[in-house]
Amino acid sequence: xxxxxxxxxxxxxYRLRTYRFFDIGNKHNYLDDYTNKMILKRVAEKSYLxxxxxxxxxxxxxxxxxxxxxxxxxxxxxxxxTYHPEIINSFKKLAETGNxxxxxxxxxHSLASLKSKDEFTRQVQxxxxxxxxxxGQKPVTFRNTELIYSxxxxxxVADMGYKLMLTxxxxxxxxxxxxxxxxxxxxxPELNLLLKNFRLSDDIAFRFSExxxxxxxxTTDKFTNWLSNIKPEEEVVNLFMDYETFGEHQxxxxxxxxxxxxxxxxxxxxxxxxxATPKEIGSKLxxxxxLSVPTPISWADEERDLTAxxxxxxxxxxxxxxxxxxxxxxxCNDPQILNDWLYLQTSDHFYYxxxxxxxxxxxxxxxxxxxxxxxAFINYMNVLSDFIIRVENNSKTTxxxxxxxxxxxxxxxxxVENVARKTARATSQKAKSTFEKGSKxxxxxxxxxxxxxxxxxxxxxxxxxxxxxxxxxxxxxxxxVLPNLSKRAKKKYEDFEQELxxxxxSDIKKYKKKIEDKIKNL
Amino acid sequence: xRILMFGWEFPPHIxxxxxxxxxxxxxxxxxxxxxVIFVVPKAYGDESEEAVRLVNASDIRFDFKxxxxxxYWERIKYFExxxxxxxxxxxxxxxxxxxxxxxxxxxxxxxxxxxxxxxxGKYGANLMEEIARYALVAxxxxxxxxxxxxxxxxxxxxxxxxxAKESSGKPxxxxxxxxxxxxxxxxxxxxxxGIEKEGMEKADRVITVSNLTxxxxxxxxxxxxxxxxxxxxxxxxxMFSEIAGVKKYLKEKIVxxxxxxxxxxxxxxxxxxxxxxxxxxxxxxFVMAGSGDMLNKMIERVAQLRIADKFHFTGFxxxxxxxxxxxxxxxxxxxSVSEPFGIVPLxxxxxxxxxxxxxxxxxxxxxxxALKVDFWDVDAIADSIYGLCHYxxxxxxxxxxGKEEVENLKxxxxxxxxxxxxxxxxx
Numbered sequence: 001x002x003x004x005x006x007x008x009x010x011x012x013x014y015r016l017r018t019y020r021f022f023d024i025g026n027k028h029n030y031l032d033d034y035t036n037k038m039i040l041k042r043v044a045e046k047s048y049l050x051x052x053x054x055x056x057x058x059x060x061x062x063x064x065x066x067x068x069x070x071x072x073x074x075x076x077x078x079x080x081x082t083y084h085p086e087i088i089n090s091f092k093k094l095a096e097t098g099n100x101x102x103x104x105x106x107x108x109h110s111l112a113s114l115k116s117k118d119e120f121t122r123q124v125q126x127x128x129x130x131x132x133x134x135x136g137q138k139p140v141t142f143r144n145t146e147l148i149y150s151x152x153x154x155x156x157v158a159d160m161g162y163k164l165m166l167t168x169x170x171x172x173x174x175x176x177x178x179x180x181x182x183x184x185x186x187x188x189p190e191l192n193l194l195l196k197n198f199r200l201s202d203d204i205a206f207r208f209s210e211x212x213x214x215x216x217x218x219t220t221d222k223f224t225n226w227l228s229n230i231k232p233e234e235e236v237v238n239l240f241m242d243y244e245t246f247g248e249h250q251x252x253x254x255x256x257x258x259x260x261x262x263x264x265x266x267x268x269x270x271x272x273x274x275x276a277t278p279k280e281i282g283s284k285l286x287x288x289x290x291l292s293v294p295t296p297i298s299w300a301d302e303e304r305d306l307t308a309x310x311x312x313x314x315x316x317x318x319x320x321x322x323x324x325x326x327x328x329x330x331x332c333n334d335p336q337i338l339n340d341w342l343y344l345q346t347s348d349h350f351y352y353x354x355x356x357x358x359x360x361x362x363x364x365x366x367x368x369x370x371x372x373x374x375x376a377f378i379n380y381m382n383v384l385s386d387f388i389i390r391v392e393n394n395s396k397t398t399x400x401x402x403x404x405x406x407x408x409x410x411x412x413x414x415x416v417e418n419v420a421r422k423t424a425r426a427t428s429q430k431a432k433s434t435f436e437k438g439s440k441x442x443x444x445x446x447x448x449x450x451x452x453x454x455x456x457x458x459x460x461x462x463x464x465x466x467x468x469x470x471x472x473x474x475x476x477x478x479x480x481v482l483p484n485l486s487k488r489a490k491k492k493y494e495d496f497e498q499e500l501x502x503x504x505x506s507d508i509k510k511y512k513k514k515i516e517d518k519i520k521n522l
Numbered sequence: 523x524r525i526l527m528f529g530w531e532f533p534p535h536i537x538x539x540x541x542x543x544x545x546x547x548x549x550x551x552x553x554x555x556x557x558v559i560f561v562v563p564k565a566y567g568d569e570s571e572e573a574v575r576l577v578n579a580s581d582i583r584f585d586f587k588x589x590x591x592x593x594y595w596e597r598i599k600y601f602e603x604x605x606x607x608x609x610x611x612x613x614x615x616x617x618x619x620x621x622x623x624x625x626x627x628x629x630x631x632x633x634x635x636x637x638x639x640x641x642x643g644k645y646g647a648n649l650m651e652e653i654a655r656y657a658l659v660a661x662x663x664x665x666x667x668x669x670x671x672x673x674x675x676x677x678x679x680x681x682x683x684x685x686a687k688e689s690s691g692k693p694x695x696x697x698x699x700x701x702x703x704x705x706x707x708x709x710x711x712x713x714x715x716g717i718e719k720e721g722m723e724k725a726d727r728v729i730t731v732s733n734l735t736x737x738x739x740x741x742x743x744x745x746x747x748x749x750x751x752x753x754x755x756x757x758x759x760x761m762f763s764e765i766a767g768v769k770k771y772l773k774e775k776i777v778x779x780x781x782x783x784x785x786x787x788x789x790x791x792x793x794x795x796x797x798x799x800x801x802x803x804x805x806x807x808f809v810m811a812g813s814g815d816m817l818n819k820m821i822e823r824v825a826q827l828r829i830a831d832k833f834h835f836t837g838f839x840x841x842x843x844x845x846x847x848x849x850x851x852x853x854x855x856x857x858s859v860s861e862p863f864g865i866v867p868l869x870x871x872x873x874x875x876x877x878x879x880x881x882x883x884x885x886x887x888x889x890x891x892a893l894k895v896d897f898w899d900v901d902a903i904a905d906s907i908y909g910l911c912h913y914x915x916x917x918x919x920x921x922x923x924g925k926e927e928v929e930n931l932k933x934x935x936x937x938x939x940x941x942x943x944x945x946x947x948x949x
């Protein structure tokens with residue numbers, strides 16, 4: 001059975017406020033809350049809410065034959081939650097039908113895949129988690145911002161474990177081949193690719209209300225007729241478009257809602273197509289061949305390349321300066337910085353700086369809140385300059401905190417070491433002096449001894465001998481010794497001293513030696 | 523002594539330095555005892571008339587039935603034919619329109635010859651038509667007003683000045699604030715050049731705002747050096763407002779360019795110098811304040827040099843934002859390719875900001891305390907900026923003496939010189 005795969009991209013950027021040079025380093029609120037809120041309200045009322053209701057009605061009417069898929073950027077989800085939670089509930093109702101698949105993409109609708117695998121992976125994980133939390137499905141299909149794809153991006157997506165990815169059926173990649181099959185990545189055969197049928201997709205998304213188009217007005221008869229003219233062996237028609245197509249890019253007056261209401265029924269009665277989600281198609285079909293995409297493609301403009309976002313000097317300067325911050329941002333601990341880091345990565349900021357107005361000018365200017373790409377660049381760089389200062393300061397404080405800790409640790413270690421060294425030195429000195437004491441104790445060392453020790457010593461020696469020794473000894477010594485004598489000993493000493501007229505030097509030497517020996521053995 | 527003076531704008535409704543200079547000059551003349559009747563194409567009613575009697579050309583009406591009208595016309599037509607300003611209304615055309623009006627009695631509106639004419643007073647699409655009408659008004663006024671000398675500021679008013687001279691026979695002084703060569707480089711508009719040349723030839727004296735301009739006038743317009751006199755501009759000390767308490771949120775030194783972003787002002791040399799400095803010294807930020815036809819090109823160049831995180835554009839600034847910008851600046855740079863005078867560096871110096879100015883500016887002739895470089899010498903500009911950012915002895919000296927120097931540039935003195943130009947013309 002042949003399938004039509006509807007995939008809708010839902011995204012609203014956080015637009016920046018007018019941020020002046022004088023604000024740099026001073027004010028850190030970057031967003032134009034009023035405009036963001038107003039635009040979201042308008043798009044919700046004109047597009048998201050009525051179109052969700054139509055899809056819900058169609059699912060109820062056609063059951064499992066009618067299915068669609070979405071990816072909603074993390075930035076859009078954040079805004080829904082902040083400004084208009086009703087939109088989330090409306091998508092939840094669609095999720096509950098089981099006929100709607102939610103895909104994952106980068107949280108910030110960013111171009112991270114072109115610059116940093118780490119950041120890309122981080123954002124995809126963030127987005128997958130948020131999608132699962134809100135809609136109860138763990139995403140298994142990946143779509144990159146603006147359907148940007150290359151072999152290298154395919155590898156990163158495959159490394160994250162995804163087996164299916166959406167991209168553009170760009171003519172310069174496909175050549176003679178048809179987008180209406182499942183393909184696989186040349187570098188990673190495990191990764192299958194669904195390619196946008198840009199003619200039929202853009203007939204709805206861009207040309208629907210274009211009165212100069214030869215097929216205007218587009219009716220479901222015409223459209224289903226084109227579908228049935230597709231070669232019978234071709235298996236899938238991928239209709240990928242912005243969800244804002246319904247009611248916002250194509251106003252209700254163009255009949256876009258009526259067209260969509262009638263389309264499924266007419267498809268069933270006029271063709272042999274049914275509707276399926278990317279996941280179903282990926283598991284049902286076998287890839288027909290490998291697709292090699294060495295340079296990135298996207299779904300934008302005639303060129304299907306990256307020149308809407310990158311390539312002129314302003315875009316490249318802003319983009320490079322932003323991603324130069326990545327390593328530093330990741331050392332920051334301020335949640336507001338991490339949040340702003342995401343919001344500044346949104347691809348729309350770079351889109352506003354595009355200078356190739358000629359072929360696709362209308363589409364570009366429609367989405368652009370700035371008068372000129374130069375205004376867009378100046379405003380973004382002013383904001384980025386402030387953000388750089390915040391990141392520098394925060395990563396410095398983080399660094400300061402860390403180096404402070406290191407310093408403290410080394411201080412403590414130093415102190416401990418000093419104490420240890422002092423103790424060791426003191427101990428060894430004590431040991432040394434004790435040893436020295438032991439080796440050559442002098443009688444005069446008594447001066448250094450404690451009274452207790454002296455008392456102990458005095459018990460060991462004869463008072464007569466002490467009298468002899470102290471006879472001509474220095475006053476300091478006698479003053480130290482005499483108070484330690486007991487009353488009785490003192491009397492004895494005084495008596496001896498009276499009798500002692502003359503002392504023999506050899507006696508002094510002899511008794512000194514005797515006392516020194518006593519000290520040694522104390 | 524009373525002067526009939528023709529200007530194009532008057533504060534507070536000004537787009538450039540001309541209105542400011544005229545204001546200062548008239549106040550200076552008043553202090554020297556000279557009366558001024560100042561004529562502008564369009565007055566708004568809130569101009570200061572402290573030093574002048576302001577005449578609004580838009581208030582002058584003409585009656586076709588008035589005998590005098592033909593007389594005014596007779597006196598100005600030579601000029602229009604001669605300079606081809608209004609090729610679509612030559613005398614024949616006028617005669618045809620006039621006759622038709624007489625026959626049908628219908629009111630002629632919306633051209634130079636209508637009864638009422640609404641001047642825009644701007645530099646718009648109808649500029650040539652407005653200049654012609656202004657001359658018509660001048661011719662009428664010169665017969666009505668009592669004065670001794672006519673003084674006309676810049677080419678827009680020269681046809682008026684010459685018409686007034688032809689009507690009244692009074693002596694004419696024209697004042698060259700800028701020449702067509704300053705405005706456009708070598709791609710001069712020959713009509714404008716023609717008006718300037720004829721105005722100066724018909725004038726009794728030509729005042730130039732610098733010797734640089736004097737040389738241009740003599741060499742490129744072939745004007746008799748004997749009647750060309752330089753009177754340097756001065757500074758209206760009351761115009762300055764230094765605002766206090768501007769907090770700096772950026773730790774880097776701030777180097778500022780402030781002016782129209784046009785060929786004449788040399789913005790690209792400022793950018794190239796910035797790139798040279800930023801390669802060596804990340805602790806500097808550059809600001810380009812202003813707007814102009816080269817703005818987008820300059821933005822692209824900054825992006826291309828990959829310095830946009832340290833080089834900022836503010837767009838057009840006015841009023842308090844200009845004062846704020848000076849309060850935040852550490853160095854001011856004016857790398858003009860051709861600048862007849864250049865008043866902005868003086869404002870910077872008054873706000874205590876040291877300045878780097880090009881030798882190709884008239885103001886360089888009178889300033890001592892400014893670093894002077896050739897506009898094309900990017901290395902020298904970079905050196906000077908770096909020096910003022912990092913050698914405090916240098917910047918402090920410049921700030922101190924620069925302020926004094928500017929405070930001594932008084933319009934009272936400049937106006938005295940202008941009075942000296944007038945005096946020999948009085949019969």
